[in-house]
Amino acid sequence: MALRSKAYPDNVPGAFFVDTSCIDCGTCYTMAPDVFLDAGDHSSVHHQPSEIQRMRASMALLACPTGSIGSEDKASMAEALGAFPDPIEDEVHFCGFTAENSFGAWSYFIRREAGNVIMDSPRAAQPLMKRIAEQGGVKMMVLSHQDDVADHAAFRERFECERIMHSGDRYPGLERYIEGDDPVQLDPDLLFIPTPGHTAGSACLLYRETFLFTGDHLWWNPKREMLSASKNFNWQSWPQQLKSLEKLLDFEFRWVLPGHGASKRTDTPEEMRKELERGLEYLKKL
Ligand code: SF4
The missing domain is CATH 3.60.15.10 (Ribonuclease Z/Hydroxyacylglutathione hydrolase-like)
Known part of the structure; x- marks a missing residue:
């Protein structure tokens, strides 16, 4: 589970973040490039998701192999769980x-x-x-x-x-x-x-x-x-x-x-x- 205390400083402020357990597999920024980007040796949130983008960002959170994406915004999580x-x-x-x-x-x-x-x-x-x-x-x-x-x-x-x-x-x-x-x-x-x-x-x-x-x-x-x-x-x-x-x-x-x-x-x-x-x-x- 991602920890806010270990979030990378290059995440933009807001609910979604990537923490230092990221192994830079590329899944999140391939799935939801409007929200995540390749920041070199890790990914980070470059734009907090809009209402429309939140579902895709929540799916990326679930797809992440290391649980390195966290979010205090759970509004789309139940729907995202059933989306794969x-x-x-x-x-x-x-x-x-x-x-x-x-x-x-x-x-x-x-x-x-x-x-x-x-x-x-x-x-x-x-x-x-x-x-x-x-x-x-x-x-x-x-x-x-x-x-x-x-x-x-x-x-x-x-x-x-x-x-x-x-x-x-x-x-x-x-x-x-x-x-x-x-x-x-x-x-x-x-x-x-x-x-x-x-x-x-x-x-x-x-x-x-x-x-x-x-x-x-x-x-x-x-x-x-x-x-x-x-x-x-x-x-x-x-x-x-x-x-x-x-x-x-x-x-x-x-x-x-x-x-x-x-x-x-x-x-x-x-x-x-x-x-x-x-x-x-x-x-x-x-
Ligand atoms: S999906 Fe997870 S491990 Fe892969 S780049 Fe994104 S945050 Fe890092």
Whole structure:
């Protein structure tokens, strides 16, 4: 729970604040940029929310992995508790309730007639579990790599979902492991794409040739305004990660939905391909 006595001095005065336990995961300023900003090695409140912005700020407070956001204004809190999974487009939702042991990585909920899917694990917060149960539970949990697994065991226990990961990370105890470098069709609308490089077992999930869930492999960098990846936060091989990024040019999608960093939407797959080519050109020079 955030403490007013430990609030950063760069928060503007008012009900909402960020305290010194912030790990700078980026969730709050990605979710509610009108209220929170990236203040260097932490986030802070740059503008107290208006009536309209208060709901989004309250949702960011709940999504924060470390409970580093506090507020004396609880007016939207009950509504915010029931607002996750938060719709992105069509059947795809953001789970909110990020976990500290996944460094605040984002996870996603796909509501499908053929069975709901979660991409990477959120925190097993009761309000989220309850809402997911109301929406039909979870058939499958796909894990992009070993770092974004959070509370996967609690979801398995509650929903008996099949947990799927690439074998390259040697992460134990799951129901299914994908081997090799070839894409694997998990269902007609779900393609598991091995993309080693960030870790040996890193993978993306493509849904309906529209939504690409990328874990820590690829994201949108709003400061550079381009698709990006991190050479510094690379745990297997940067050349291998570049090769895996190039491999994504073979697929059609118009959303990039990452674990960390911002998401990116384009109107057409062609525009996204151009963005990926532009990002790759930059990344290859690093
Ligand atoms: S969501 Fe929490 S940990 Fe992440 S940047 Fe905001 S205050 Fe910090």
